[in-house]
Amino acid sequence: MATPIRILLQTTIPTVDDDWHIGRFSLLRDYLANLRDAAGESLFEVVARDRDPPDAPDSVLSQLDTSSFDEMWLFAVDTGNGITTEDCEAITRFRQRGGGLLVTRDHMDLGSSVCALGGVGAAHFFHTKNPDPDASRHHVDDTFTTEILWPNYHSGANGDFQHISISRPLHPVLTDPDSPDGALHSLPAHPHEGAVGKPESDPTARVIATGRSKLSQREFNLAVAFEPSPAGGPAIAQSTFHHFADYNWNPSMGAPSFVTEAPGDALAHAPEAQRSIERYVRNLALWLAGQPVDTVIAE
DSSP states (O other): OOSOEEEEEEESSOOOTTSOOGGGGHHHHHHHHHOBBTTSOBSEEEEEEOOOSSSSOOTTGGGGGGSSOSEEEEEOOSSSOSSOHHHHHHHHHHHHTTOEEEEEOOSTTTTGGGGGSTTGGGGEEOSSSSOOSOGGGOSOOOOSSTTOOSSOBOOOOTTOEEEOEEOSSOOGGGBOTTSTTSBOOEEEOOSSBOEEOOOTTOTTEEEEEEEEOTTTOOEEEEEEEEOOBTTBOOEEEESOGGGTOHHHHOGGGOOOTTOOSOOOOTGGGOHHHHHHHHHHHHHHHHHHTTOOTTOOBOO
């Protein structure tokens, strides 16, 4: 692959030390930046940034459709005002011109500014914006952190991992040739994941993986994939940005002070789960760029 795939890792908040700023996704950034193809060349060129100060269009997001980025991973960590109308319009045009898009958020209304995004925004359900059309899922699942209302699925402690269920047919981002059944089966856990689902009117979208609450045993959606079409490039709606955060991969990296739940350490002692998570990230980065996920990567 002669020209590296250009990836933008982007949050929806300005740089605030005691928050989920882009520096808290450094392990993801470094992992992607260090991947090499069979010839030893960099597979990805990674730019990681927080948004500009609020109340005005972001200098990069508002012009994303005219940029040279091939894909964007948007970590919606705001409380509802993280991206402006101009930002949303440019991100929508970016996908319409074939750009790949990962959009992920968290519990309740965290990251709800993504609702305005064309297509993939409709896959994200929040407490007060675009609520899940299935009212039976409007419940509190994480009973430990009582101030957080639905959606808040409890897949485990930060620092632990969860076993995921694969929706058939197997999607390319979930493939793992080193697994006995050809699929990966682990993602990082989080005490209160958000809600995603297939937008009823979008035939290109489907749920590709589900998790199960360790408290209620309820099944919930982890990822919705949008296949590339004349209407737009490939996209993924993910239930929580904690699947990609340093704190969930390695709790010793620290978290903002408002995180009060005790972390786990199961992932640190599970090399197979670690490999599964890395494979998922690698698959995502390739698929969102329109590249085959079986691209040979140097060891």
